[in-house]
Amino acid sequence: MYKFVMNLKGSLPALILQTLSFGSSHGYEIASRIKRQSEGVLDFKEGTLYPALHTLERDGLVSSHEEIENGRTRRYYKLTEKGTKMLVKERAEWTRYSNAIGGILKGAS
Amino acid sequence: MSNIFTLEQWLQIATKDLTPEAVVSIRKEITDHVKTTLEYQTNAGLSQVEAEKLAVRLLGDPMVFLQRARKTYLTKSEDKRLKQLYSPLKIGKLYYFLFFLYNIFVFLNLWHNSFPRFNPYTFNLLCYANLSIPYLLSDKISIKFRGKFWLLYQFVSLILTIIILLANIIRTNIESIRIDEKPDYFLVIFTLFIIIGILSFMFYFYYPIFRKLFMKAKI
Numbered sequence: 001m002y003k004f005v006m007n008l009k010g011s012l013p014a015l016i017l018q019t020l021s022f023g024s025s026h027g028y029e030i031a032s033r034i035k036r037q038s039e040g041v042l043d044f045k046e047g048t049l050y051p052a053l054h055t056l057e058r059d060g061l062v063s064s065h066e067e068i069e070n071g072r073t074r075r076y077y078k079l080t081e082k083g084t085k086m087l088v089k090e091r092a093e094w095t096r097y098s099n100a101i102g103g104i105l106k107g108a109s
Numbered sequence: 110m111s112n113i114f115t116l117e118q119w120l121q122i123a124t125k126d127l128t129p130e131a132v133v134s135i136r137k138e139i140t141d142h143v144k145t146t147l148e149y150q151t152n153a154g155l156s157q158v159e160a161e162k163l164a165v166r167l168l169g170d171p172m173v174f175l176q177r178a179r180k181t182y183l184t185k186s187e188d189k190r191l192k193q194l195y196s197p198l199k200i201g202k203l204y205y206f207l208f209f210l211y212n213i214f215v216f217l218n219l220w221h222n223s224f225p226r227f228n229p230y231t232f233n234l235l236c237y238a239n240l241s242i243p244y245l246l247s248d249k250i251s252i253k254f255r256g257k258f259w260l261l262y263q264f265v266s267l268i269l270t271i272i273i274l275l276a277n278i279i280r281t282n283i284e285s286i287r288i289d290e291k292p293d294y295f296l297v298i299f300t301l302f303i304i305i306g307i308l309s310f311m312f313y314f315y316y317p318i319f320r321k322l323f324m325k326a327k328i
Contacts (some may be wrong), residue, residue, distance in 0.1 A: 027138055028145040045169020046124065046146075050138055051181040058324070074141055094293075 012044065013061075014050045014090040017083055020062060024078035027053065053077060061086050116143055122171035123178065131182035139168065167286050169218055183325045210301055 061083035124132040260307035
């Protein structure tokens with residue numbers, strides 16, 4: 001029997017942007033929020049979060065700053081204006097895509 | 110697979126071949142991430158050893174991380190290639206040597222012939238080249254700035270090459286036969302200029318590769 005595997009890799013940037021729309025956050029918190037909000041369905045390897053975060057930062061979609069917390073330097077990420085616009089686009093794109101898939105799976109024409 | 114690694118082993122595999130700057134940045138964040146996981150897991154009742162194993166396992170396969178990291182961060186070899194582009198190494202040295210020869214012959218031409226006969230475009234390029242070289246050679250100027258400057262430099266060189274070529278074609282048509290007792294280094298200057306022009310043009314073949322590297326270097 002086939003087992004369908006959801007590919008999270010392509011959706012991870014959008015999920016990060018959505019998570020950051022609630023406010024600035026550090027890597028661990030972003031990973032935890034995604035897992036918690038998806039009720040464990042989107043269980044990804046936490047290490048992969050950082051290359052994705054840094055790519056978003058390079059593209060100007062998120063910005064980062066360091067804060068000292070309990071004597072530890074921690075990097076916080078926040079959504080930029082460009083990132084907010086991208087998130088709106090991504091949401092619309094995802095809704096269109098999921099409606100199309102949903103329509104097919106429900107057997108609607 | 111990854112639960113057999115300690116954090117240090119995981120980091121060594123995950124950052125292999127990346128530039129020291131990328132390694133420092135990744136190490137800092139991943140270590141902080143693992144420390145936070147450890148805190149949560151030990152508070153939840155796991156032992157320190159178990160929590161550490163879990164924290165590293167949750168990071169995933171370090172080879173997969175490295176695969177993705179290579180697309181995001183500069184590798185050592187890419188960094189070397191970028192430095193070759195921005196610094197006078199190999200082809201760059203040849204480029205500046207040709208410019209050096211070019212300068213000598215342009216000045217010889219200027220010495221033996223009067224200003225009005227001298228091609229003003231060639232003189233402009235000479236000034237431009239001499240003014241810009243210190244910027245490209247200086248290590249004190251950031252790689253980002255040198256990168257942008259280099260792109261502009263190549264573009265202007267190419268445009269000036271075309272202008273001078275056209276100007277010289279027009280001049281040759283006007284003065285098709287010219288008898289001059291004074292030495293004229295026009296042919297040497299022209300040949301050197303063509304070679305420099307070709308080198309500038311060659312740059313555009315590699316531009317897509319360098320652009321990709323330049324984007325990665327922004328991190």
